[in-house]
Amino acid sequence: MNVLVELAENQILETERLILRPINLNDIESLFEYASDIENTTHVFPTHSSIEETKNVIARYYMNAPLGKYGIELKSENKLIGTIDLRVEQEHKRGELGYALNLKFTGNGYMTEAGLALLSLSFETLGLNQVKAMHSTINPKSGEVMKRLGMKKIGVMPKNRIHKEKIVDDVIYAITDAEYAEMVNREK
Numbered sequence: 001m002n003v004l005v006e007l008a009e010n011q012i013l014e015t016e017r018l019i020l021r022p023i024n025l026n027d028i029e030s031l032f033e034y035a036s037d038i039e040n041t042t043h044v045f046p047t048h049s050s051i052e053e054t055k056n057v058i059a060r061y062y063m064n065a066p067l068g069k070y071g072i073e074l075k076s077e078n079k080l081i082g083t084i085d086l087r088v089e090q091e092h093k094r095g096e097l098g099y100a101l102n103l104k105f106t107g108n109g110y111m112t113e114a115g116l117a118l119l120s121l122s123f124e125t126l127g128l129n130q131v132k133a134m135h136s137t138i139n140p141k142s143g144e145v146m147k148r149l150g151m152k153k154i155g156v157m158p159k160n161r162i163h164k165e166k167i168v169d170d171v172i173y174a175i176t177d178a179e180y181a182e183m184v185n186r187e188k
Contacts, residue, residue, distance in 0.1 A: 003090045007067040013117045020070035023062035030080035034102035072114050081105040084114045097133040112148045123180045132174040146173040150183040
């Protein structure tokens with residue numbers, strides 16, 4: 001199985017309330033709405049200072065190599081409310097989730113819903129062995145999403161990266177294919 005082909009064939013995923021789809025230039029306003037909010041970007045990426053910067057990020061990051069990168073569209077509003085990525089290491093049969101959500105839409109389970117869709121893709125379609133995610137120690141809310149996805153805390157990577165000129169520690173979570181299957185069977 002070629003993971004890239006599978007990702008190409010699964011560029012649009014639908015859940016009960018969400019459509020996960022490629023991001024395009026029509027999403028500039030929605031992405032800028034939260035990417036320009038310093039509170040929203042504190043833990044994830046540099047705050048965007050202009051619409052032009054958001055446009056460049058969309059073209060360079062999301063459109064240049066779109067496989068595994070999804071905009072999270074809220075069906076009821078036809079609006080982009082966040083992003084979620086699945087970065088796959090094909091040779092090791094593992095993936096890593098990364099995500100950001102407009103703070104105006106937190107507390108509704110949208111990120112958990114999007115994350116579960118990508119875990120389903122990861123294990124049921126792509127045949128991965130493991131999916132991990134990480135968050136900075138100063139962003140425990142992101143870790144709560146990881147727990148709701150059935151991930152288990154693996155450990156803390158001290159001084160793992162520099163973000164906004166500060167050295168941050170990251171907490172690593174992961175779920176294996178067997179753990180995912182067990183979780184799905186419990187929910188049936």
